[in-house]
Amino acid sequence: MNRVVITGIGTVSPIGNDVQSFWDSMTNNRSGIAEIKKFDAENTGISVAAEVKNFDPTLTMDRKEYKRMDLFSQYGVAAAAEALEMSGYNIEENPYRVGTLVSSGIGGLIEIENGIRKMIDKGPKRVPPLFVPMTIGNMGAGNISMKFGARGISLDIVTACASATNSIGEAFLKIQNGLLDACFAGGTEGTINEIGISGFAALTALSTNEDPSKASRPFDKDRDGFVMGEGAGILFLESLESAQKRGATILAEVVGYGSNSDAYHMTAPLPDGSGAGEAMKTAIAMAGITAEDIDYINAHGTSTPTNDSGETVAIKYALGDHAYNIPISSSKGHFGHLLGAAGGVEAVAIVKALQEGFIPATLGLENADDDCDLDYVPNAGRQQDIRYALSNSLGFGGHNAVLCFKRWDGE
Template identity: 50%
Template sequence: MDKKRVVVTGIGAVTPLGNDANTTWDRLIKGESGLNKLTKYESAQFPSEVVAEAKDFDPSVFMDPKDARKMDRFTQFAVAASLMAVKDAKLTIDDSNSHRVGVWIGSGIGGMETYEKQFRMYEKRGHRRVSPFFVPMMIPDMASGQVSITLGARGINSCTVTACASGANSIGDAFKVIQRGDADVMITGGAEAPITEMALAGFSSAKAMSTNPDPKTASRPFDKNRDGFVMGEGSGILILESLDSALARGAHIYAEICGYGATGDAYHVTAPAPEGEGAVRAMKQSLEDAGLKPEEITYMNAHGTSTEYNDKYETIAAKTVFGDHAYKLAISSTKSMTGHLLGAAGGIEALFSVKAIQENVIPPTMNYETPDPECDLDYVPNEARHQEVNAVISTSLGFGGHNVALTFKKYEQ
């Protein structure tokens, strides 16, 4: 079976750096931070004081307020980002093509805010006062479901839940749907709204989050003094399209998606496998799928969570996969500016990957001040780099041992 070529024709985003893709990208390249002091639950006194909120997000800009009230915040993000991505792609969805347009949007934990609010209502006033929209607002697949309803996309409609790899897995899965000919267009990425009391409490108890009280420096991937990730929220959405479809309608093409690798560690519920063994296999799979040699990759958008083991093992994994080229490879973690959007991380980082290709700019790793002898590669410290970017690999790793690598390259006829 001939594999169809698949390209990116639209992007949309709601992030801690901005409520659209262009604002987010412009601030990212300038090295600006989207992190802020936690004010939403100030009285709770969490050990982690810094988060990365999607600021001034108004769902009524994108949807009827009545519809918005029936959606959790993570779903609102997904609908908003998808509407922007479809508009950016200049894509019309109607009776002539709706059955060939699918949606595949992942979320790591879904509607946590809805769950907490409704459980408190149940405890206080009993089951009769629990909202009839409770379940359809909470479940992780509802981002994909509501996007399908809003846009009238009647092709495959799915959601991958693989913790912090959810967005990347969803993009990879959507890529394969088009590649095998089951759809012409996929609206895909990730969405997450985890800045809630229970999510903060859980990650704090797991000692996974930074306790640095300074929003400017709390997220410091690959730096020797890193002490945990900073929780973020938002959504990143790509429009993937078969090359035939894109050319037929004269669509603008950002880049070509050409490789997808996904593996399991079979090791531990939270810790990565030693030496990044699972990540190594995912990256090798992705490169093989793309038909690219390691030395053809210009830039690696790392998972780079600013945690001790992730950054160390991801560095080892890069050395294993790329060999001598690892020391010539530009690597950065954009989480230094966006925080960690959990299941949405792979969505926005795929978006950053295609923008890097389109604009020949590599985003920096901010707050890189003290080199770690165990993290000794080129992390593009503190300033964006302007250079030719021909191919990018983006990695996402999740609790449960999920490893994903997506490969993108410049589009050529």
């Protein structure tokens, strides 16, 4: 079995369009949540979102390329370009051994809305000719593989808000079992438009708070829903043998992965926490460690009433009494909930946390819910040595996905 390491990371996010600016925002408690600017949201009842700012596709794509992509694909290509450049991997040497497992939970929602509006206003014959290839969810992965010549397996794993974490986990297994030498893995999403906001608002999943500083507040007793975010988070994974052979800089190691289904409810988790809890246990067992070895958990922590209390129960289910001894934080106070891309951007945060020995804060947490009684690192990050960290992603439909990361110590 191959060991699997991370040699590149890339992101486009509400708090920075590259890893350096993203991490600078994380460590300095800067939030990307603000008033919605992409469209007139007055009639939706939702005031704030975590939008990507000042994104320039020309930095990584020519005009012909990006004009044939929905925004979610553009974000994915830009983040993948950063990850590949950081890795220094030469895909041309063996392109069929390099995969692309990049998820989108929803796909090209911007172009879906635009195309339907055009059809209604001007008739079916005016639907854009590239409507389908710009909107289908697999085109995030497809455009990345085409841009960089990765000819190995290319997949869009759709498990709602667990999508990117599942893609990283499945890429990890493929490299571990010798099916690939390297792989782009993560997620990308661009759903801040009228139908995206309206759809989640109709589900009463979004925060109606008009104050950007108080809209996303994971684990807080006054939380009232999540804040929609957008962007992409991509890891470049490869076998340890491959990385060492070419003298690559290794950023961190993926050592465990657990995934299962609650088989319970469309949106609510199992009340006893056993679904996500068993996924955490599986990831820990695959890593060959015990619950007591976990130093940090990056929680799914959406700021919805059901998720945050349910995830707390699941963490206790998996870690027992040790759950009270470790710091747990949600990144969604910084950059909102990126839906299918959430686990990808959060994986980038974990890699940096392992490297820097820094635990990011849970922004917006002022008064913890009585049912959320663990150490959620409220409002200020901490310097702390981290060797093993878990990343939780929990999706509608009962999808649970958990990754275990290990700091790279040179051996």
